[in-house]
Amino acid sequence: MKVIEKYNDSLHNPHWKFHLGPVVYEVKDTPRRVQAIKERLLEDPRFSLATAEIFPERHLTRLHPYHDYIRNTAESLRDGEEFYPDLFPGEGANLPRRVDTALQGGIWCTDAVTPIVHRTYEVAKASVDTALTAADMLATGSESMVYALCRPSGHHAGPRVFGGYCYFNNVATAADHLVNQGRVAIVDIDYHHGNGTQEFFDEQKAVFTASLHGDPTFEYPYFWGYAEEVGKGQAEGTNHNEPLPQNTECEQYLAALRRVVEAVRAFDPAYLIVAAGFDTHADDPIGGFALQTVDYREIARLLAELRKPTLICQEGGYNLKVLGECVHTFLDNFEETWQRGKIS
Numbered sequence: 001m002k003v004i005e006k007y008n009d010s011l012h013n014p015h016w017k018f019h020l021g022p023v024v025y026e027v028k029d030t031p032r033r034v035q036a037i038k039e040r041l042l043e044d045p046r047f048s049l050a051t052a053e054i055f056p057e058r059h060l061t062r063l064h065p066y067h068d069y070i071r072n073t074a075e076s077l078r079d080g081e082e083f084y085p086d087l088f089p090g091e092g093a094n095l096p097r098r099v100d101t102a103l104q105g106g107i108w109c110t111d112a113v114t115p116i117v118h119r120t121y122e123v124a125k126a127s128v129d130t131a132l133t134a135a136d137m138l139a140t141g142s143e144s145m146v147y148a149l150c151r152p153s154g155h156h157a158g159p160r161v162f163g164g165y166c167y168f169n170n171v172a173t174a175a176d177h178l179v180n181q182g183r184v185a186i187v188d189i190d191y192h193h194g195n196g197t198q199e200f201f202d203e204q205k206a207v208f209t210a211s212l213h214g215d216p217t218f219e220y221p222y223f224w225g226y227a228e229e230v231g232k233g234q235a236e237g238t239n240h241n242e243p244l245p246q247n248t249e250c251e252q253y254l255a256a257l258r259r260v261v262e263a264v265r266a267f268d269p270a271y272l273i274v275a276a277g278f279d280t281h282a283d284d285p286i287g288g289f290a291l292q293t294v295d296y297r298e299i300a301r302l303l304a305e306l307r308k309p310t311l312i313c314q315e316g317g318y319n320l321k322v323l324g325e326c327v328h329t330f331l332d333n334f335e336e337t338w339q340r341g342k343i344s
């Protein structure tokens with residue numbers, strides 16, 4: 001399987017965040033995540049690496065109204081500085097016409113765990129370009145499945161606000177690129193609900209979105225991800241949420257995934273995008289499910305059986321000891337199931 005990696009080094013490397021009040025000096029989303037995945041995949045000669053291309057900015061700017069805020073703020077910082085907004089005007093505020101400077105960041109960012117550093121804009125754009133490069137390979141038919149090794153993740157970045165370690169939405173930008181050629185289904189298997197992705201396509205019936213995640217009554221992002229969110233207006237019925245309890249194990253997870261797969265099959269997309277987070281693993285320091293590494297075999301098989309041209313896009317997963325093996329298990333079984341289907 002082709003693996004698309006970013007064209008820049010991971011220069012976005014924040015060192016602290018706020019956590020329920022106090023500052024903590026431990027950030028889980030480190031560049032070492034990408035290294036761990038890449039090292040494991042390249043031990044297997046069936047995976048080959050290609051570098052992402054640079055796409056025009058318009059792919060990103062047309063979806064993310066806060067792109068200038070992120071770029072301007074990043075440019076205003078020196079190396080080593082980390083910026084969090086400290087002014088949150090809330091709804092009903094008399095917003096100025098110009099809302100793209102550091103001072104006004106509270107309009108755009110939902111939390112205090114997603115800082116901007118000097119290189120954030122270019123690194124987040126490279127992450128989008130990685131997904132777009134992979135999407136283009138599907139669109140041209142040169143590949144039928146591609147893995148985009150994105151970082152930062154994207155699924156919490158939406159059409160109004162960003163947060164949750166995410167700046168620009170990689171899978172949403174890829175779907176926006178592909179939907180000109182046919183309908184797209186996005187299945188988000190990260191432990192956290194893909195609220196940004198859902199909101200992008202809430203009213204668009206050509207893109208089906210589904211997410212399996214920790215129930216938002218107890219888990220981030222808290223305000224989205226409930227089962228009754230099914231899409232709006234003409235797009236009603238094109239969003240499917242599976243909120244799951246703490247310590248969900250494989251059997252219960254697979255039952256939910258089968259429901260999602262059936263819904264995707266009924267939608268019959270031209271392309272499938274998997275927002276692939278591995279913080280569902282039992283040993284993940286952030287997630288609260290109880291999946292084991294071996295469980296990603298069956299998860300991959302169920303998705304591969306849809307037999308659609310598929311973009312697999314990296315989202316979360318924070319245990320460096322198991323992350324590479326989880327990704328390898330998933331991709332290996334996805335490809336094997338796909339190839340087996342081709343022969344039979």
Ligand SMILES: [Zn+2]
Binds near residue numbers: 191192277
């Ligand atoms: Zn996550």
